[in-house]
Amino acid sequence: MPEVQLHRDGHPAYRRKVRFDWSDLPLHWVPGDPFSTHMMNVLHLLLPEGERHFIKAVLEASSLVDDPELEAAIKPFIQQESWHAWAHQVVLDHLAEQGIDTTGYTDRLGRYLSVALGDPPKFFPPPLKRWWLYRRLADVAALEHFTAVLGQWVLQNRGLDYARTNPVMLDLLRWHGAEEVEHRSLVYDVYQHVCGSYWIRAFSMLTTAPQFLFWWLVGLRHLMRHDPTIDARPRWRDWFRAAREYRVPGPWQLIVTVPLRYLRPSHHPSTEANTQMAIDYLAYSPAARDARERADAHERSKAVQAAHS
Secondary structure, rough: OOOOOOOOOOOOOOOOOOOOOOOOOOOOOOOOOHHHHHHHHHHHHHHHHHHHHHHHHHHHHHHOOHHHHHHHHHHHHHHHHHHHHHHHHHHHHHHOOOOOOOOOHHHHHHHHHHOOOOOOOOOOOOOHHHHHHHHHHHHHHHHHHHHHHHHHHHHHOHHHHHHHOOOHHHHHHHHHHHHHOOOOOHHHHHHHHHHOHHHHHHHHHHHHHHHHHHHHHHHHHHHHHHOOOOOOOOOHHHHHHHHHHOEEEEOHHHHHHHHHHHHHHOOOOHHHHHHHHHHHHHHHHHHHHHHHHHHHHHHHHHHHHHHHO
């Protein structure tokens, strides 16, 4: 496995083919705290479908990119996002085995994203189709702003550690968070390269942020309603309590401060998180370490085969 070498801060280096063993994952992997468990579980519902659309938008825009370094960073970004989608989908399958059916929610989300981040209407003339691509890219850049902030939050906060969170799930969240921090600038830079309109970018955040939070809260309600072991609904006071204990991001952060920082005309994702913290965690992560060892073993096996051929 090559050493991490970022061409630009906030661009990915390569995909890490991490794997996780969910056989011993308890239903409430934050012990005694169904709210925090399901608040974070919503990410497993949101991300697989969302990241497939992220990939599609960036792939379509890649034909307009003529910056060699930016173009080179698109492939590892797509590889990382596809692996994220797969890793979270496996957790969804595990939730289904534990009696929590998520298909009603994910089907609705999938239909919504197919309209919001899918192909333009066929009757659109070419200029409107180009605008549609710019708008999709701006929406994805806004969502990547949220994932970078969440990635930095899960890397630096220790509330989940103090709560004795299941270590495999915590590693998944931090591995994914670290890679989101690592590639946080890619979609923004692609958008700036092919379009760059502040007004489209600002409009996208103003429309995307409420929708992101809406789907997150609807997902939380869905999970708690379908949890066979509890009879409870999410309450604002539960969110404030969990946020005070640093088990989940706070409502003020997600609803106000994160969007406002993005709306500054001078905003760039490179100032939003710490790349070195992400790289340091990826060097420590048990799953990422195992992935490196498997990759190294595979390369050694190929070298041996080549030597004997």
